[in-house]
Amino acid sequence: MNTVTGRFPVAARDRLRAEAERWERAGAVPRTAVATIARTGALGAMVPAEYGGAPWSHAAYGDANRLLGTVSAAAQSLLTVHGMVCRSLARWGAPAVRADWLPRLAAGVEIGAFALTEEQAGSDVSALTCTARPVPDGWRLTGVKRWISFGMLADVFLVFARTPRGQAAFAVRADDPGLAREPEARTAGFRAAHLARLTLDDCAVPADRLVGRPGFGLAEVAARALTLGRLCVAFGALGVAEACRDATLHTAAQRRRFGRRLGEFQLVQGLIADTEVALEGARALAQRAARALDDGDDWAVAQVLTAKLAASRAARLAADCSAQLHGAEGLAEGSPVERRSQDARVLEIIEGNTQLLQQLIAEQVTARWRAATTGRDA
Amino acid sequence: MPDQGSGRDVRKAVKEFLGRFVDDPDIFEERPIITAGLLDSLVATQMIDFIEQHCGAPVLDEDLELENFDTLDAIEEFVRRKRATA
Numbered sequence: 001m002n003t004v005t006g007r008f009p010v011a012a013r014d015r016l017r018a019e020a021e022r023w024e025r026a027g028a029v030p031r032t033a034v035a036t037i038a039r040t041g042a043l044g045a046m047v048p049a050e051y052g053g054a055p056w057s058h059a060a061y062g063d064a065n066r067l068l069g070t071v072s073a074a075a076q077s078l079l080t081v082h083g084m085v086c087r088s089l090a091r092w093g094a095p096a097v098r099a100d101w102l103p104r105l106a107a108g109v110e111i112g113a114f115a116l117t118e119e120q121a122g123s124d125v126s127a128l129t130c131t132a133r134p135v136p137d138g139w140r141l142t143g144v145k146r147w148i149s150f151g152m153l154a155d156v157f158l159v160f161a162r163t164p165r166g167q168a169a170f171a172v173r174a175d176d177p178g179l180a181r182e183p184e185a186r187t188a189g190f191r192a193a194h195l196a197r198l199t200l201d202d203c204a205v206p207a208d209r210l211v212g213r214p215g216f217g218l219a220e221v222a223a224r225a226l227t228l229g230r231l232c233v234a235f236g237a238l239g240v241a242e243a244c245r246d247a248t249l250h251t252a253a254q255r256r257r258f259g260r261r262l263g264e265f266q267l268v269q270g271l272i273a274d275t276e277v278a279l280e281g282a283r284a285l286a287q288r289a290a291r292a293l294d295d296g297d298d299w300a301v302a303q304v305l306t307a308k309l310a311a312s313r314a315a316r317l318a319a320d321c322s323a324q325l326h327g328a329e330g331l332a333e334g335s336p337v338e339r340r341s342q343d344a345r346v347l348e349i350i351e352g353n354t355q356l357l358q359q360l361i362a363e364q365v366t367a368r369w370r371a372a373t374t375g376r377d378a
Numbered sequence: 379m380p381d382q383g384s385g386r387d388v389r390k391a392v393k394e395f396l397g398r399f400v401d402d403p404d405i406f407e408e409r410p411i412i413t414a415g416l417l418d419s420l421v422a423t424q425m426i427d428f429i430e431q432h433c434g435a436p437v438l439d440e441d442l443e444l445e446n447f448d449t450l451d452a453i454e455e456f457v458r459r460k461r462a463t464a
Contacts, residue, residue: 092439126415166413166444215444219412219422227420298431301420360420367398367421374394 006041006056008064013071020072023192024339029075034153038108040064042079046086046228051102053086058228058290062235066286069239073343074192076236077149078111080351083232084225085112085158089171092221094208097171101156113154114229115145115172115198116222123356125160125218130200132161132168138207139163141170141178141200149350151196152183158211159200160222166215169222170205178203189342227301229351230308231293234286237311237347241279244318244340248272248325262325271321278314285310302364309357312347319344388433388457389450395428410448422447429453435460 016033023029037043042064047053056064061083068076086105089098089112104110121128130143141161148157157172157179172179184195212221252263252272262268289307292300319341323330330337348354396411397403399421412422426447430437435457446456 125419212439213442213444215412215448216442218419220426220442223419223423298427301424360418363399363418363421370398374397 006045006054006060006064008040008042008060008067010067012036012040013067016068016075017071020075021334021336021339023072023074025334027186027191028152028194029072029078029192031153033075034078034108034111037068037075037078042068043082043108043111044086044106046083046090047102047106048090051090051098051106053090053102053106058231058293059287062231062286062290065232065235066239066242069236070243071239072192073236073240073340073347074190076232076239077190077193077350080229080232080236081114081149081154082112084114084229085156087228088158088169088211088221088225091224092169092212093171094210096208097211101171105156110155111150111153112156112158113148113150113196114225115148115151115157115159117146117148118144119146123353125222126167128160128162128167130159130161132163132170134163135204138209139170139205141172141203141205143200145198145200147184147187148196148198149190150194151181151198152194154194154196157198158221158225159198160217161200163214167217167222168214169211169217171209171211172200172203172205176203176205187346189339189344189346191339191342226351227293227304230304231286231289233347233351234282234289234304234307234311237308237315237344238279238283238286240315240340240344240347241275241282241311241318244315244322244337244344245272245275245279247337247340248275248318248322251322251325268325271325275314275318275321278310278317282307282311282314299364299368302361302368305352305357305361305364308351309354309361312344312354315340315344315347388429388454391433392425392429392450392453395425395432406450411450411453412444412448429457433457434464436464 016036041054044053045056045061065076065079068079089102105112116125118128133140141159155174159170159172160167178201180199181196184197252268255262285307289303292303322337323341326337329335332338393403396406399417426437429435446452
């Protein structure tokens with residue numbers, strides 16, 4: 001469905017950048033910023049035209065994530081979760097839900113959030129304990145979802161739960177009876193990302209809110225959504241890394257110690273070079289992964305995993321180098337350098353932590369090698 | 379695309395695909411593919427893509443039932459049915 005019709009305007013990035021520190025202090029990306037993002041068309045980028053969207057290629061959507069990532073990783077995470085919800089509903093939602101919900105999501109009038117994680121089911125999503133009990137007119141959902149990005153602002157959720165016939169996904173409205181939300185305790189990173197704890201207490205949802213089929217909630221809906229989510233995080237991490245690199249270069253050029261600019265010290269040049277190599281390597285991988293998804297490449301999944309791992313590491317390295325160069329200023333709570341350091345740490349955990357990704361990459365690479373050595377689809 | 383003369387080609391192709399991810403795909407002659415928990419969810423998704431792209435069986439939303447994909451017999455039957463109506 002994806003075609004190249006969109007582009008995140010640099011002017012929108014600049015407008016948002018001017019406000020980003022205020023969001024961090026307030027602990028929330030405001031609705032006005034969401035409206036600015038919506039006007040770029042990015043919130044409708046994963047919605048088919050027949051439902052009011054204007055689909056973007058993965059490359060274009062990735063670039064939107066990168067640009068927003070230079071502003072704020074918290075704001076960028078909106079594109080991750082909203083995009084995953086839109087794509088899942090467009091692909092698997094019941095016709096009535098698609099027709100009713102998607103136009104508002106595409107316009108950004110409503111926001112979607114992805115409610116998969118539980119306290120004991122993060123990397124191991126098969127351990128989820130939230131249940132969906134079939135009743136004559138639909139389903140009753142019970143359980144607790146944790147650390148849901150944009151959960152405090154979202155109007156709709158894609159909730160994953162266990163049914164008698166396997167895991168399934170459900171479209172749930174924030175005002176459905178039996179759903180309550182409260183903010184998570186302030187986290188070190190993603191401070192403005194509206195992280196929420198959702199409690200579903202026999203939450204009643206109609207039959208047509210089932211998204212996909214029981215048994216395929218993880219194997220189809222979550223797995224495909226997470227591939228998009230990982231691509232978004234990879235590009236968002238590139239944005240964080242770019243911002244850190246720029247801060248490093250600025251300080252290296254301006255700050256003087258021992259009678260010389262910092263950038264004249266070879267050890268500082270080492271930090272700059274390491275940052276650049278990690279960033280540009282990750283950029284190449286992320287762009288390759290986006291193209292692979294756009295082209296329907298058989299091994300696109302492996303490329304997305306690789307890009308996410310490389311880009312989140314690049315962001316962490318760029319943030320560490322930047323913090324090191326900024327000295328005490330880089331540790332001051334609320335400074336842009338400190339914020340990006342904390343956000344970079346989050347990027348190594350969300351949408352598959354580094355260790356899980358290493359395992360999945362090894363599995364995919366081994367499979368590709370086996371396919372090549374047996375002469376199929378090398 | 380595997381030879382479409384019989385369902386056996388599908389069984390062989392899917393086992394070859396699964397053999398990329400497990401040492402002995404013959405294990406799926408006796409155990410379910412998706413619900414046994416031997417594969418992660420990404421691989422299950424890739425298997426469905428493989429069946430769609432390489433076995434001549436378009437997978438529609440309504441086809442996504444465990445009954446169609448959880449065993450080699452079920453996949454063979456699903457592809458046979460799809461090919462018959464193509």
